[in-house]
Amino acid sequence: MLSAEDLTFAYADGDPIVAEWTTTFEAGTTTAITGPSGCGKSTLLYLLGLMLQPSAGHVMLRGTPVDALRDAERARLRAHTFGFVFQDAALDATRTVLDNVIETALYRRQSRHEAIQTAYELLERFGVEIREAHRPGQISGGQAQRIALCRAMLADPPVFLADEPTGNLDPATSETVIQALRDRAADGACVVVATHDPAVVEACDRRIRLGAAS
Numbered sequence: 001m002l003s004a005e006d007l008t009f010a011y012a013d014g015d016p017i018v019a020e021w022t023t024t025f026e027a028g029t030t031t032a033i034t035g036p037s038g039c040g041k042s043t044l045l046y047l048l049g050l051m052l053q054p055s056a057g058h059v060m061l062r063g064t065p066v067d068a069l070r071d072a073e074r075a076r077l078r079a080h081t082f083g084f085v086f087q088d089a090a091l092d093a094t095r096t097v098l099d100n101v102i103e104t105a106l107y108r109r110q111s112r113h114e115a116i117q118t119a120y121e122l123l124e125r126f127g128v129e130i131r132e133a134h135r136p137g138q139i140s141g142g143q144a145q146r147i148a149l150c151r152a153m154l155a156d157p158p159v160f161l162a163d164e165p166t167g168n169l170d171p172a173t174s175e176t177v178i179q180a181l182r183d184r185a186a187d188g189a190c191v192v193v194a195t196h197d198p199a200v201v202e203a204c205d206r207r208i209r210l211g212a213a214s
């Protein structure tokens with residue numbers, strides 16, 4: 001489904017954070033990316049999710065290189081193929097919680113009515129008990145994280161990339177999130193999670209540990 005071929009990336013004028021990195025992520029599996037803080041887990045997810053362009057090497061989707069597509073094509077792929085949960089949730093502070101959850105689905109031209117119904121189901125599943133009119137400034141970090149997860153899940157993407165999705169959650173809520181990630185993989189998605197959480201690592205089918213200079 002998704003692979004990296006000799007993937008290399010350095011931030012401006014820095015040493016490579018990712019160097020000649022090759023692996024394949026199969027559909028229907030969960031992979032945990034682990035390693036010490038600063039080793040490049042988020043950077044790798046941004047590369048796999050086409051939010052950063054590699055300095056060398058490729059990101060391949062179903063065998064086709066997708067890292068060097070034009071911006072509009074990459075944006076379309078990101079909306080239709082990738083679900084991304086950012087470490088800091090990255091919600092739009094100017095919009096309501098509900099609008100945040102359904103925004104990608106609307107971009108994909110899903111009907112608003114359908115998107116809202118599924119959004120409610122997801123919010124309930126993840127135990128987010130907030131009024132839909134609330135804005136991100138009025139909710140907790142853990143709620144924001146689960147709302148970001150709902151937004152990514154609503155689009156039902158074949159590739160699901162999550163950066164520390166349980167970072168702000170209590171163990172019971174973390175378990176719900178872990179089960180949801182496993183369910184996505186059972187439905188055929190390729191799930192890749194950057195995490196420090198031993199419970200997430202334990203629950204994944206595969207573990208990849210990045211070193212300090214991976």
Ligand SMILES: Nc1ncnc2c1ncn2[C@@H]1O[C@H](COP(=O)(O)OP(=O)(O)OP(=O)(O)O)[C@@H](O)[C@H]1O
Binds near residue numbers: 017194
């Ligand atoms: N935009 C940026 N510009 C320059 N350097 C950056 C940028 N973003 C991250 N870095 C650096 O790249 C390295 C890898 O960062 P990254 O966030 O990928 O690590 P991480 O493994 O996800 O860390 P953590 O576990 O703390 O989230 C770090 O040294 C970081 O300081």
